[in-house]
Amino acid sequence: MVAACRKVHPNDRVPVWFMRQAGRSLPEYRASREGIGMLESCMRPELVAEITMQPVRRYGVDAAILYSDIMLPLKAAGVELEIVSGRGPLIARPVRTDADLEQLRPLDPERLWYVTEAVGLITSQLGALPLIGFAGGPFTLASYLVEGGPSRDYAATKALMLSEPSLWHAMCTYLADLSAVFLRAQVAAGAAVVQLFDSWAGSLSAEDYRRYAQPYSARVLRALADTGVPRIHFGVGTSELLQLMGAAGAEVIGVDWRLPLAEASRRVGHRYALQGNLDPALLSTPWTVLSERVREVISSGAVAPGHIFNLGHGVPPDADPPVLGAIVDLVHTEGAQLRRAAREELAGASTAGGR
Amino acid sequence: MVAACRKVHPNDRVPVWFMRQAGRSLPEYRASREGIGMLESCMRPELVAEITMQPVRRYGVDAAILYSDIMLPLKAAGVELEIVSGRGPLIARPVRTDADLEQLRPLDPERLWYVTEAVGLITSQLGALPLIGFAGGPFTLASYLVEGGPSRDYAATKALMLSEPSLWHAMCTYLADLSAVFLRAQVAAGAAVVQLFDSWAGSLSAEDYRRYAQPYSARVLRALADTGVPRIHFGVGTSELLQLMGAAGAEVIGVDWRLPLAEASRRVGHRYALQGNLDPALLSTPWTVLSERVREVISSGAVAPGHIFNLGHGVPPDADPPVLGAIVDLVHTEGAQLRRAAREELAGASTAGGR
Numbered sequence: 001m002v003a004a005c006r007k008v009h010p011n012d013r014v015p016v017w018f019m020r021q022a023g024r025s026l027p028e029y030r031a032s033r034e035g036i037g038m039l040e041s042c043m044r045p046e047l048v049a050e051i052t053m054q055p056v057r058r059y060g061v062d063a064a065i066l067y068s069d070i071m072l073p074l075k076a077a078g079v080e081l082e083i084v085s086g087r088g089p090l091i092a093r094p095v096r097t098d099a100d101l102e103q104l105r106p107l108d109p110e111r112l113w114y115v116t117e118a119v120g121l122i123t124s125q126l127g128a129l130p131l132i133g134f135a136g137g138p139f140t141l142a143s144y145l146v147e148g149g150p151s152r153d154y155a156a157t158k159a160l161m162l163s164e165p166s167l168w169h170a171m172c173t174y175l176a177d178l179s180a181v182f183l184r185a186q187v188a189a190g191a192a193v194v195q196l197f198d199s200w201a202g203s204l205s206a207e208d209y210r211r212y213a214q215p216y217s218a219r220v221l222r223a224l225a226d227t228g229v230p231r232i233h234f235g236v237g238t239s240e241l242l243q244l245m246g247a248a249g250a251e252v253i254g255v256d257w258r259l260p261l262a263e264a265s266r267r268v269g270h271r272y273a274l275q276g277n278l279d280p281a282l283l284s285t286p287w288t289v290l291s292e293r294v295r296e297v298i299s300s301g302a303v304a305p306g307h308i309f310n311l312g313h314g315v316p317p318d319a320d321p322p323v324l325g326a327i328v329d330l331v332h333t334e335g336a337q338l339r340r341a342a343r344e345e346l347a348g349a350s351t352a353g354g355r
Numbered sequence: 356m357v358a359a360c361r362k363v364h365p366n367d368r369v370p371v372w373f374m375r376q377a378g379r380s381l382p383e384y385r386a387s388r389e390g391i392g393m394l395e396s397c398m399r400p401e402l403v404a405e406i407t408m409q410p411v412r413r414y415g416v417d418a419a420i421l422y423s424d425i426m427l428p429l430k431a432a433g434v435e436l437e438i439v440s441g442r443g444p445l446i447a448r449p450v451r452t453d454a455d456l457e458q459l460r461p462l463d464p465e466r467l468w469y470v471t472e473a474v475g476l477i478t479s480q481l482g483a484l485p486l487i488g489f490a491g492g493p494f495t496l497a498s499y500l501v502e503g504g505p506s507r508d509y510a511a512t513k514a515l516m517l518s519e520p521s522l523w524h525a526m527c528t529y530l531a532d533l534s535a536v537f538l539r540a541q542v543a544a545g546a547a548v549v550q551l552f553d554s555w556a557g558s559l560s561a562e563d564y565r566r567y568a569q570p571y572s573a574r575v576l577r578a579l580a581d582t583g584v585p586r587i588h589f590g591v592g593t594s595e596l597l598q599l600m601g602a603a604g605a606e607v608i609g610v611d612w613r614l615p616l617a618e619a620s621r622r623v624g625h626r627y628a629l630q631g632n633l634d635p636a637l638l639s640t641p642w643t644v645l646s647e648r649v650r651e652v653i654s655s656g657a658v659a660p661g662h663i664f665n666l667g668h669g670v671p672p673d674a675d676p677p678v679l680g681a682i683v684d685l686v687h688t689e690g691a692q693l694r695r696a697a698r699e700e701l702a703g704a705s706t707a708g709g710r
Contacts (some may be wrong), residue, residue, distance in 0.1 A: 153671065155636040162644045163636065205613050205634075237592055258560050258595060278562070281510040282517065289517045316508065326578060 001062045001130050002192055005252050007232035007273050007305040014298055014307060014335030015062035016328055017132070019234075019254075020314030021055035022067045024312055028054050038083040039075055042068045048118035055124055058321060059328045062308075063130045063193065064122060066186060068115065070136030070197055071144065073182040077107040079145075087150065094148035096160060102172055107178050112185045119189035133186030135179035137198025137235070138172040138216035139209075144291075145171070147346050154203050161212050173214035180223035187227045195232040195254070196220055198245075202237030202256075206244065214244050221249035232275055236313055239264070246272045261301040273306025278327070280311045283319050285330030287326065293295060298335050302342035309335065356417045356487050357547055360607050361587035362628050362660040368574040369653055369690030370417035370660060371683050372487070374589075375669030376410035377422045381676060383409050393438040394430055397423045403473035405451040408480055413676065416682045417663075418485045418548065419477060421541060423470065425552055426499065434463040434500075442505065448501035451515060456526055462533050467540045474544035485548050488541030490534035492553025492590070493527040494564075495573035500526070516567045527571035535578035540581045550587040550609070551575055553600075555612075557592030561599065561603030569599050576604035587630055591668055591682050594619070601627045612636075612667030628661025633682070635666045638674050642681065649682055653690050657697035664690065 001015040023029055029051055041047055051067040071089045075081055080092035095101055122131055139157075144150070146157040161168045183194050201213050221231050233245045234254025246253050246268050253272045255264045257279035265274055270307055278297050282290055294309075301307035309331045315324065356370040371671045378384055384406055388396055396402055406422040430436055435447035452510055476487055499505070500514040516523045529622075538549050556568050576586050587610025588600045601608050601623050608627045610619045611632035620629055633652050637645055650662075656662035664686045670679065 151670075153636040153637055155671065158634065158636045159639045162648075163641045202613075203636075205615065207615070237613075239595055244541065258557075258592075260560065260562070281508040281513045281558075282509055284514045286518045293517075313508075316510065318510075 001308060003233070004195060004306040004308050005058075005273050006284070007251075009273075009306045009339075010078070010336075011340070012336050013062075014301075014309050014331050014339055016059040016309035016331040016335070017063040017065065018055070018059075018311055018324060019065070021059065021061060021324070022051050022065060023315070024317040025315050025319040026054055026058070027086050028058075035245065036294060037075075038085070039069065039072065039081075042072050043114045044119055045114050045117035047085070048114070049125065052122050052131075056129065057125070059325050060332070061328055063132050064126055065132040065134060066115075066119065066122070066191065068134070070110060070134070070141060070179075072115075072142070073107055073112070073135070073178045074145070076111045077105050077178060079104065089144050090149045091145060094156075095145045095171065096156070098167055098170075101167065101174065104174060106174075107181045109185050112182065115152065115182070115185050116189040119186055119191060123190035128221035131186075131191045132193045132195055132199055132232075133183055133191030134195040135182045136175075137196050137201060137213070138153065138175040138179065138220065139173045139204070139213035140198050140200045140235075141179070142168075142171055143200050145175070154200065158208075161208075162197065168212065172212075176216040176219040177223075179220045183220065183224055184227070187224065187229050191229065193230050193232065194224055195234060196250070198233070198235045201235040201241060201245075206240045209241050210244055214248050217245070218248040219321050225249065232271075232308075234275065239267075242268050252306070252308065261297065261307065262303040265301075265304040270303065270305060272304070273308065274301055274304040275308040276301075277310070277312040280313050280316050280319070283316065283323050287323075288322070290327075291330055294330050295334065295338055298338040299342040302339040307339065337351050356663060357585060358588070358631070359661040359663050360548060360628050362606075364628075364661045364694075365691075366695070367691050368417075369656075369664050369694055371664035371686040371690070372416040372420065373410070373414075373666055373670050373679060374420070374677070376416060377406050377420060378413065378670070379672040380670050380679075381409055381413070382675040383413075392563065393440065394424065394436075397427050398469045400469050400472035400476055403469070404476035404480065407473070407477050409485075411484065414680050415687070416683055418487050419481055420487040420489060420550070421470075421474065421546065423489070425489070425496060425534075427470075428467070428490070428533045429496070429500070430461055431466045432533060433460050441709045444499050445504045446500060449511075450500045450526065451511070453522055453525075456522065456529065459529060461529075462536045464536050464540050467537065470537075470540050471544040474541055474546060478545035486541075486546045487548045487550055487587075488538055488546030489550040489552055490537045490575065491530075491552050492556060492568070493530040493534065493575065493583050494559070494568035495553050495555045495590075496530045496534070497523075497526055498555050500530070509555065513563075516563075522569065527568075528574065531574040532578075534575045534661055538575065538579055539582070542579065542584050546584065548585050548587065549579055550589060551605070553588070556590040556596060556600075559596075561595045564596050569603050572600070572605040573603040580604065585628075587663075589630065597623050607661070607663065609665070610667065616652065616662065617658040620656075620659040625658065626658060627659070628663065629656055629659040630657075630663040630665050632665070632667040635668050635671050635674070636680050638671065642678075645682075646680070646685055648686050650653040650689065650693055653693045654687065654697040657694040658701060662694065666702070
């Protein structure tokens, strides 16, 4: 996994994990969480470790991802919020003015003691497998903070972004530093890779992304540079933004299902490892169809100098765990061979083209 | 408007209308609809004419669009469905098997008498202004039919599409013919332009769109070819699909806000008129910001051989009508000049480049 992130892709394996592999879709998760609120569950180290390990035990994936939430650092900084099952984060008092923003306190890393403790418990169980730490991209966090919850069009967020650039700048700088503290705490405790989820950045045009979102994502990623851990940068519907997301300072670009990985790699000049990108909506198709799609993703991803197999977005709540298990097995048994064959074909084609 | 669709763009005007200009955001609409269900309101010709004319009277837009719904032809064909305010269409019995599909009857155009009557009433009031007729794209209609209502990921739709290609083919052929009957009825009664809304096609990769959606949209558009009316083809999040949407047989491609019109035009080889593409989420920004964005859209759209100003998606329910009115005025007072200036600059640049 780490080698693939660093573009020294191993010959014997295509690494695989799933966004949201820990959580909603697993019966053992639902049992562990029973009667415990979402954010509360993220603050109990033993429970976090157990939930983080569940998909590793079940699927044999090549990485664990910390069970947590992108809103957790806001909660830790004193913002009144809850995460409502089936709806998402709800903020008691949306942040829309300078006065609102002044209420927000910087995050003392000490307040993330439960994250540090959980990461320690997890890495002691993981052995050689890497733990992925994660945080939210400033645009995505700002969208929840400004809208007060999930949104379809981010109208209040975009209005603030365009009409009050200095407030926007202050808010996103604050959020970038918050995510950086969250990520550094995870890395200090043992996370070997980090992923920045800027899930809703794809609602912006490339020009607005470049002006109003990328600088703050870059600020987060830059704050991790001295740790040396590979940085994955992911969003949904970002086919126009891939180059900018890479330039923000990531080693790996996460791609959703809309763009074949080969085309994504071409657009970014084959300079990044890619992660993705099976359409999660296909998990309920028959195995003959689904397995062919898995193979296509691997062959397409072979164009990139490194490929980490994943879905193009998170595991849906109603996903059937044995299907995810079968995908892991397929990627492990056929992945290396499919990747090798695709790369040999590419090399052949480029030689032929050179004649 | 019609000239711009035909790429003989008038020199004195950039035409403008808004998707969903008739409806939810207008107080006079809410008054007219009081106590009347959505689909029922589409079946009362006088009411349809009144609602269709409301934004024309209020804004002075360059086209009316029939007040109706993409689900109406399914209702007319006997499918049990309702449209629930704030949620969308709900289908009593989702269609997922050959047996379900066999229950669906072809649509006798006679059953659309209220549409014919409404279009007659409207065109008699419109004078020289064109009426836009519309219908849903087969993929989008299929998504409602299969899911039973709105969906976030179209999982059941995609599963059916990939795993039962012959059922999918039969369903989309049925839906294409239904939309064609609906559009032909509107054109026969006097609609001067048609728009095919394949709103959710952007959830597909280009390859899946080409295989499973484009052929059926092409079937609808082809069924209109002999009428000679310009055909607009629109979807959301379709920056990867624009070429395929044009090739399906449209004169005009509708573009959402994510891609600048100049870039969209470049991707389709400057061979289509374009419609769009102000981000509707920006309607609540201050006028100094918003008006600059309106001007940018016009200048960017000048690259295309024809440009119809519009939003990049429908008018949001909470839009402030005076803001839409101010946009129409701005497009009418400055549009022609901005377009001319942008085209002269382009011509200059291409001459300079030729030296």
